[in-house]
Amino acid sequence: MKGSARFFALCLATILVGGSLYGTVSNASPFSLPIGTVVLDAGHGGHDPGATASWQWEDHVYLQEKTITLELVRKIADALRAARPDIDLVLTRDSDTYLALQDRADVAAKLNPGVGKSIVFVSVHANSSPSAEPSGFEILVKQTDKRLRFLDAQVQDWAIARFANQTASELNRLLNRENLLFATAVREQMAKNFPQARDRGVKEQDVWVLNASKVPSVLVEVGFVSNSDDAYLMTQQTWLDQMADTLAAGILAYINLY
Numbered sequence: 001m002k003g004s005a006r007f008f009a010l011c012l013a014t015i016l017v018g019g020s021l022y023g024t025v026s027n028a029s030p031f032s033l034p035i036g037t038v039v040l041d042a043g044h045g046g047h048d049p050g051a052t053a054s055w056q057w058e059d060h061v062y063l064q065e066k067t068i069t070l071e072l073v074r075k076i077a078d079a080l081r082a083a084r085p086d087i088d089l090v091l092t093r094d095s096d097t098y099l100a101l102q103d104r105a106d107v108a109a110k111l112n113p114g115v116g117k118s119i120v121f122v123s124v125h126a127n128s129s130p131s132a133e134p135s136g137f138e139i140l141v142k143q144t145d146k147r148l149r150f151l152d153a154q155v156q157d158w159a160i161a162r163f164a165n166q167t168a169s170e171l172n173r174l175l176n177r178e179n180l181l182f183a184t185a186v187r188e189q190m191a192k193n194f195p196q197a198r199d200r201g202v203k204e205q206d207v208w209v210l211n212a213s214k215v216p217s218v219l220v221e222v223g224f225v226s227n228s229d230d231a232y233l234m235t236q237q238t239w240l241d242q243m244a245d246t247l248a249a250g251i252l253a254y255i256n257l258y
């Protein structure tokens with residue numbers, strides 16, 4: 001590159017990085033960039049079975065949430081891989097192992113999304129109730145008043161570059177907005193593909209793994225192991241396939257916003 005051309009390129013780079021040419025560049029949400037990575041979190045595992053239930057149908061069936069979530073997450077990964085081979089997939093666990101909540105959230109929080117890219121986090125769970133009556137699916141997001149600190153003592157260099165342009169409250173506001181958009185995209189697919197299931201909606205909930213996540217995140221409760229109809233479906237491969245494809249479609253619908 002000739003001297004004058006190099007100088008011009010340098011000036012342009014400075015303007016673009018500084019954002020003075022396009023005022024929106026420096027103010028763009030760090031959470032609404034094209035998604036480069038999807039983190040899939042199968043709830044529970046190892047010595048933590050999650051919700052469990054015993055049912056007597058033709059055979060005795062013992063359901064464990066940790067098994068259902070792992071099976072679903074593996075199927076979601078297959079569906080996403082087929083649809084978008086360009087997107088990186090990270091499973092917090094791919095075996096029957098225990099993982100602390102902090103470690104699950106850290107997987108997404110410590111992952112460098114890459115320049116101009118974003119990450120999303122999806123935790124898959126099955127619900128349980130002391131009563132056999134409740135059924136259906138719900139999508140959880142973190143409580144909007146749970147404020148995250150994006151620049152703390154352990155912050156990595158890429159995160160400083162990413163989060164230094166906005167105030168903490170602006171970052172929290174932007175993240176809450178993405179969480180809601182993400183949850184709505186997933187809910188729409190669920191409602192469309194499981195019209196007979198009870199749609200319990202999108203709920204803000206005080207869930208540790210969501211509160212600690214610094215990327216757009218949802219927790220999906222696919223159904224109740226404590227409800228006979230929901231539990232029976234969870235033993236059926238066709239239902240598991242359909243649920244995984246639906247969750248993948250919800251994730252893709254959100255990804256396609258950017």
Ligand SMILES: [Zn+2]
Binds near residue numbers: 051065
């Ligand atoms: Zn759970």
